[in-house]
Amino acid sequence: MIDTYLFISSIAVTVIGLFTIGFVPSGIKAATNLFFVVITALLTSIPAIHVILNQPLEFTLYNFWFFGDIPIRIDALSAWFILIINLTCINGALYGIGYMKSYSEQKSNLSLHWILFLMFQSSMLWVCVIQHSVGFLIAWEIMSVSSFLLVIFEHDNKKTLKAGINYLVQMHISVAFLTAAFIWAYSATGSFDFKAIGHLFSLSPNIWLFLLFFCGFGIKAGFIPFHSWLPHAHPAAPSHISGVMSGVIVKLGIYGIFRMITFLKQDFMIIGEAILTLSVLSGLYGILNAAVHRDFKRMLAYCTIENIGIIGTGIGMGLIGMATGNSFLIVFGFAGALLHTLNHSLFKSLLFFCAGSIYQQTHTRDMEKLGGLLKRMPQTGILFLLGALAIGGLPPFNGFVSEFILYIGYLEGIKSLDIANSTLMIFSLASLALIGGISILTFTKSFGTIFLGSARTHLDHQPKEVIRVMLIPQYLILAVMISIGLFPQFYFTTVLKTIIPFLPVGSLPTIANFTPMIDIVASIGRNSLIFLGIILLVYLVRKAITRNRPVTVNTTWGCGYTAPTPRIQYTGKSFSKTLGKLFSFITIEQKKYVEIEPEEIFPLERRHSSHYIDFFENKIINGLVKKLVYSMNYFQFVQNGKTQAYVLYGVFFILLIFLCTLFKLI
């Protein structure tokens, strides 16, 4: 009971917070926001933890306004996402205090920004718990709109505004899909309660209904071909917002898909195979694009698509497990997906925060203009490196744990499934390995270009380490990451509780059944520790032996060339050029330059530029939109700017309604 009150009181805290932030002096707005974010997080996390430890929490808001009864259900799945949201939001709010300092003169803008941040957190939390179609859509819409307004903080920059509008439009396409799906469910069952959807799924094969939901949530999550908002919105937003968006908002798409799977009663096989295939392609597409881009925030955005792909492969694997009744596949698929959701929210927000620190100090997002930052910003550099190792799925960090779980799942699938699915699984296994390989290339390139070597361009303002308040949240994230990497069994057992509803009826959902699986996961942590021990041992031996050896410092070997400049360093672009060329049908390069004519004896100064464009956005979506706009031109006469005409439309409409009622058409 106390949990119910705690959860409901969080909304009161949010409302109080909204007003308070508006009235406090602008210097402490960010801190006030943090205060309210933490309070909201506490009020919602305590019930969430209780739910994971004990049983689901369920209560109804009776006769709530015009909605009727709104059922609020917090099961372990919701609780898991609530905890992820809260952790990421607290870190984002803390980091934002430092990041927004340089914008302190924009007082009213800042005020709105922090109010929206609080609203954003609260709306995300409610999305996870409301199980009433209309209420869910309203919370979903508040979340989309508030995040849109957060993205366009620098709204006087045209590019930012354009990216923001792009985001807003795509989010509403997503809402359109969801609304259509919910209306379908409502008209078939006459109830707004989510339970009705479960009922509907059990009646007849409703694969199209699931497809509608998947499209709606998939746009939010960023599966290809619905991903094109991500690479625009993430670079445009302030970094703490990108961190939170990439960390959690795309995960709510994943939450939605998971929620719908809990209602799904049949067609597991075909949906599972489709999601698995789409996810593998998303993963490969995302990481290939990430490898070639030079804007480091855009690189991170594409990398998010890759990770959503990895999460999706887990979901697909779990669904195939549900179809064949193989509980091992269900556990490893869904557990891998949910654990990777947490992991990705951690290292991606860490990397976005590092990116924000770099941007704040250098005012550029182009990695080719940077270099040698590790000497100037050592802490940010180390944090970025550790984040990069984690996102590449390398031991002893957390990314490896979830990828390992997925690998084990694939191997189980290869062994136990029929030939078609076994082949699908081995292709997914190889793709995951390839994704891992490309992400190593991507992050060695990014880290190497930004932090290593020497500075490629002269910066007017010498970058220095960012202030402590921006580093603290990053160390917090790092601590959680390492704890997952070394003690994965704790997190794995927690995730197991969230996937019990997916297991076939009849198998006893006690933790004892999972002991062999937990042992496998625990062995990663143990061996990662051994690995760390060996690294330390080798390093200490090296240190002890070389302590008294002479050390000379000299210039880098340049093949005898004695006048090296920073410009001769290998660039990030050339680092990934071979890969981009091999996959040039996906990573399309556009070059702009003027050829030298044969008769041009003394060529003038000229420019050469090249950038990579998004295949889906430029080849498919833009083409479709162009055709759509073209046909819409014929209806332009309707919108003619004359008030009289608009009044006439109104009259027509009323007349139409009148006639329809008269003839009992509606």
Next chain:
Amino acid sequence: MLSLLLILLASLFFTGIIIRTKSLASGRKGPGIFQPISDVIRLFKKGAVYSETTTFIFQIAPSIYFASVIMAILVIPFGTTKGIISFNGDFVFFAYVLALGKFLSIISALDTGSSFEGMGASREALYSMFAEPAFFILMGSFALLTGHTSFYDIFNTLHFDSYISYMLAALATFVLIMIGMIENSRMPIDDPKTHLELTMVHEVMILDNSGFDLGLILSASYLKFAMYGALIANFFIDDLSFAIAIPLFFAIQILFAIVVGVLESFMARFRMSHNPQYIFTLSSVALLIFFGVLLVLEKLT
């Protein structure tokens, strides 16, 4: 424990045999087979020269690279004797631990800010990336064949009884040798004896390393060779007694080294632009193994 010792022993003479084979093939007498090891020992005694561009990354990377190879060796079994570490899915851990070492060696090359070293790093990242799927398909196929997911269990339940399975073993040996060559940056992907920085892959990455660190890198690559040799040997050791198994192990290692030497003597390095395609072909060979396994298990009817 046994496998660790044997691999350490084999690594002492492995590279020496390659060099000796190459010398004999080109009509020279060549250095003794322990020359590479005494080179490393000499390096261990030396001081170091660091580039002024480098940071601490450059100094810790060789140690981590070396540690990653040691860690990878720990999971390799020897016949019916387990490796020091053995758990379900340990080959995934094996591949990822090696990848961590590779990550560090790549960024340590980038740390020097040299144009050549960046080039080598970029190539190394690309080639090892393409080799990953082949290894995973290979191990996935054996997981399917044996129903186990750890090196030890796979090698212990692996028995060759039909013609197809002999073919599978031959193909698997080929894939492993090739992966070993790619991972060690040898022919036909990379020529360790090339003299031009522009055409090097691995050699150019370690141009600025010296002293103890260079010794670590070199000994890590000797160990890596012996490690892949041990993997190949495991295909054939089965449950033989130590009296036969241990000599067989060394015979396979020596044979592997001679094969590498002969390959390097009579083959030219591929054009850089052909390397990715070539490496990717390995994945299709690995897929052949997968389909062969499906045949053996009569899943493919």
